[in-house]
Amino acid sequence: MSSIAVIPGDGIGSEVIESARAVLDAVAAKHEIDLSYTEFDWSCQRYEREGAMMPDDGIETLSRFDAILLGAVGWPGVPDHVSLWGLLIPIRRAFRQYVNLRPIRVFDGVASPLRQADGVDFVVVRENVEGEYSEIGGRLNRGFPDEMAVQESVFTRAGISRIADFAFELARKRRGYVTSATKSNGIVHTLPFWDQIVAERAEQFPDVRFDSEHIDALAAKFVLQPQRFDVVVGSNLFGDILSDLAAAVAGSIGIAPSANLDPTKRYPSMFEPVHGSAPDIAGRGVANPAGAVWSAALMLEHLRHPQAAAEVLAAMESTLASPDTRTADLGGSASTADVTQALVTRVISAR
Known part of the structure; x- marks a missing residue:
């Protein structure tokens, strides 16, 4: 039972x-x-x-x-x-x-807002417990002109490794292709670390094709080339945003x-x-x-x-x-x- x-x-x-x-x-x-x-x-x-x-x-x-x-x-x-x-x-x-696993498909009878969306079938794998959605931070000087808020991102080797391994193992059961979402050209500590660990884990899966895309370009390609993707792995924030965008691409x-x-x-x-x-x-x-x-x-x-x-x-x-x-x-x-x-x-x- x-x-x-x-x-x-x-x-x-x-x-x-x-x-x-x-x-x-x-x-x-x-x-x-x-x-x-x-x-x-x-x-x-x-x-x-x-x-x-x-x-x-x-x-x-x-x-x-x-x-x-x-x-x-x-x-x-x-x-x-x-x-x-x-x-x-x-x-x-x-x-x-x-x-956080979010499969994306365009089904017969469901109209995608895209002109060409036949054959869209991919999965967003979102890291679900750390990253940008940490509880570390706070508010200072509440109610004063210099009020401020601080929110810390938390990326760990263990957390990145296990989500990357899950994505690569899933890709092995699908079409053998993983895309990693990053923004390491603008976020100079956490995302280069993400890139480093994901690339290290990729070496353990030589049978899986792997590439990395900056999140802004990746969002555009979800709209322009959705058929291209198989398994997309991203941090908590990036995976959250990409999965909702992908659901809209799929029609609803x-x-x-x-x-x-x-x-x-x-x-x-x-x-x-x-x-x-x-x-x-x-x-x-x-x-x-x-x-x-x-x-x-x-x-x-x-x-x-x-x-x-x-x-x-x-x-x-x-x-x-x-x-x-x-x-x-x-x-x-x-x-x-x-x-x-x-x-x-x-x-x-x-x-």
């Missing part, structure tokens, strides 16, 4: 998680996979009621599970840094989820999944769509569940159920191909419930 902690979160989070669970239930029954769920109401609503996104023993509670399925976090009235640092980032860091952030991984499996990994809580459409039944469903497929793969994961992804491909089973954000006419039912039907009928 695999135990899953479910955190629907805010806004459309509960709607897309309900869809993901319906698809998981269908594929689990078909393949005789035993999944158990425990749901937690940790959210901005909880923060407004109790002053915290999750209880003091939240991390200890989650440590007993095999995986975490998260819907979305964020709500008007609760600052983003409060919701993020009160739930998502503590989970990532306590469980050493140092890989609404279909974008992510996996926060502890590759050692010592701690639970966390799976979540990246579209956010979308309070403007919450409760209307029109949310696109594809990102959550794809995240659930990544979870199945992580839990060593590759055939089930492949069937979920195939069902998603099929529903996206027709406007009758696409939500309005992708030019379709289907509701969240319609898409969910179509996904379940396709999973059950898959051979």
